[in-house]
Amino acid sequence: MLTQKKPFFLGLNRGISEVFSGDPWFRSFYMEIAKLYGYPTSTAEDMSQRGKVLSTFATVNISLALEEHRMEWIPLWKDKVEVTPKLAEDFCRKIYSIRGEHIIPLFE
Secondary structure, eight states: OOOOOOOOOBTTBSHHHHHHHHOHHHHHHHHHHHHHTTOOSSTTTOOSHHHHHHHHHHHHHHHHHHHHTHHHHHHHHHTTOOOOHHHHHHHHHHHHHHHSSOSSOOOO
16 A cells, blocks of 8 residues: 655745745744854855755754754744744754754764
8 A cells, every 4th residue: 555655844834945935034043053053054155065065964954853843943933033043052952852862963
């Protein structure tokens, strides 16, 4: 029996491109998380091969964490809480306490 795969959604948007083009709050929140970990916020920020790899690594891990822990950030999104580095840090600490691991694991 074939089962249909659930489409991948990042937040309320289908995929990363919709997020970055359609939701300024989410885009800012996402970028603050990347900055918190010291990763490029996009491949355009660092055009080197290393920068592209790091940006992609961050994008995948942040995307998976935000999708997995939607109930943790959706109230912030609904209330349009101001996105600050502290908000991103508090969110990442909360996710660490739930998972026991960072949103972006060590890149080895």
